[in-house]
Amino acid sequence: MSGINLSYSNTGTIGTSDADVLITLNPDHHPSADYVRTLRRTLTDEFPGVQFAFLPADIVSQTLNFGMPSPIDIQIVGRDVAGNRVFAASLLNRLRKVPGLADARIQQPADLPRIFIDVDRTRAQQAGFTQRDIASNLLITLSGSQQTTPTFWLNPRNGVSYNVITEAPQYTIDSLQSLANIPLNANGRSNILGSLATMTREAGNATLNHYNAQTTIDIYGTADGRDLGGVSDDIRKIIDDAKAELPKTSSVEVRGQVQTMNDSFSGLFAGLVFAILLVYLLIVVNFQSWLDPFIIITALPGALAGIVWMLFLTHTTLSIPALTGAIMCIGIATANSILVISFARERLLEHGDATRAAIEAGFTRFRPVLMTALAMVIGMVPMAIGLGEGGEQNAPLGRAVIGGLTIGTLATLIFVPVVFSMIYRRLAARRLRAAEHVVQKP
Numbered sequence: 001m002s003g004i005n006l007s008y009s010n011t012g013t014i015g016t017s018d019a020d021v022l023i024t025l026n027p028d029h030h031p032s033a034d035y036v037r038t039l040r041r042t043l044t045d046e047f048p049g050v051q052f053a054f055l056p057a058d059i060v061s062q063t064l065n066f067g068m069p070s071p072i073d074i075q076i077v078g079r080d081v082a083g084n085r086v087f088a089a090s091l092l093n094r095l096r097k098v099p100g101l102a103d104a105r106i107q108q109p110a111d112l113p114r115i116f117i118d119v120d121r122t123r124a125q126q127a128g129f130t131q132r133d134i135a136s137n138l139l140i141t142l143s144g145s146q147q148t149t150p151t152f153w154l155n156p157r158n159g160v161s162y163n164v165i166t167e168a169p170q171y172t173i174d175s176l177q178s179l180a181n182i183p184l185n186a187n188g189r190s191n192i193l194g195s196l197a198t199m200t201r202e203a204g205n206a207t208l209n210h211y212n213a214q215t216t217i218d219i220y221g222t223a224d225g226r227d228l229g230g231v232s233d234d235i236r237k238i239i240d241d242a243k244a245e246l247p248k249t250s251s252v253e254v255r256g257q258v259q260t261m262n263d264s265f266s267g268l269f270a271g272l273v274f275a276i277l278l279v280y281l282l283i284v285v286n287f288q289s290w291l292d293p294f295i296i297i298t299a300l301p302g303a304l305a306g307i308v309w310m311l312f313l314t315h316t317t318l319s320i321p322a323l324t325g326a327i328m329c330i331g332i333a334t335a336n337s338i339l340v341i342s343f344a345r346e347r348l349l350e351h352g353d354a355t356r357a358a359i360e361a362g363f364t365r366f367r368p369v370l371m372t373a374l375a376m377v378i379g380m381v382p383m384a385i386g387l388g389e390g391g392e393q394n395a396p397l398g399r400a401v402i403g404g405l406t407i408g409t410l411a412t413l414i415f416v417p418v419v420f421s422m423i424y425r426r427l428a429a430r431r432l433r434a435a436e437h438v439v440q441k442p
Helices: 032-046 059-064 081-095 121-126 131-143 176-180 228-245 257-287 291-313 320-351 354-364 366-385 391-440
Strands: 004-009 020-025 072-077 101-106 112-119 151-154 161-164 183-186 189-192 197-204 209-211 214-223 251-256
Touching (some): 020 032, 072 081, 072 228, 081 101, 081 228, 112 131, 121 131, 131 183, 214 228, 228 251, 251 257, 257 291, 257 320, 291 391, 320 354, 320 391, 366 391
Antiparallel strands (some): 112 197, 151 161, 209 214
């Protein structure tokens, strides 16, 4: 596939049954989401029976996931591991029907073959070995000595130190009998594993996860073609319907980026409301009036409508960058409205005609307002297109700013002067009637 450089790593994250494949893209690549969709479809067809999952490689997504491999993490928490696994399998079958949910899987494989080594501690102690000694010897023999006793070799030619890892060849350990003949050495004493432990083949969990000291079964997934919020809402509905099958001592929680998104959205929406309120109060202090700041912020609904319009037009989901762009639009739209209203007030004090003052403010402030908006919009075009590495992540911010300023600028130059004219004409008419009423009094 054009645009892809491929690097293979056989380091298993769970066991020997899985591996990581690191994919790097060429500088002239298309959006990474397109490659993910193509590979997800192609690999599933080419390798039936093999499960593929695409994990984020960028630091931003990993940070938002809190180190978890997927943005959606459904945790079944409780001590009843067997019951939780049955519930997880049933829940997974239902979740696979959710539109937009991809790479749904149980993170902890069950019934994987393994060899259980039961050390006879009494016999080992009599032979001068502890359980730690036996485990260290097995680790060195089967996995290498890098973790326990790292060894380095200094190349005299270039002065570079290299890690030297020693381990037993895999072809020499091909049966339980050969495993029992592994030599053990500790404290000057030697023995073999078979004389101190018994080995049996069995099936079991490859790994056990814990959250707050509680055993968990994790169902991972990611959103594809839909926004994360919509997928998470469907997931919560399915979980609520399936809770009757959950073991009594267990609970289900949706964590990962979903939890982060909900917390962040709550904070950003609160920040958005606080920003509007704070801007209004600051303008009140500056203008010494409650009315003019209200006229100024009438441009904000237009800016917010432009943001929603642009996100809908570009099929961009509401996200943290988009909300950040919304806050930026509020500041710029407010600043432009202040330019218009401040000039309109000056003209109103000169000749007293609200309509004429509004028209003059619109024409006079047309150029500075338009220049400010155009400079911001043009500067955001590369970001909105998503150019460069990781550009897709910041694209919602640029699109939100462009849409908000486009409609917000029209509202500033057209709607705000109209509101100014209407309000001050009514105030003038009310004052005139009040003055006439005072004159008519005997």
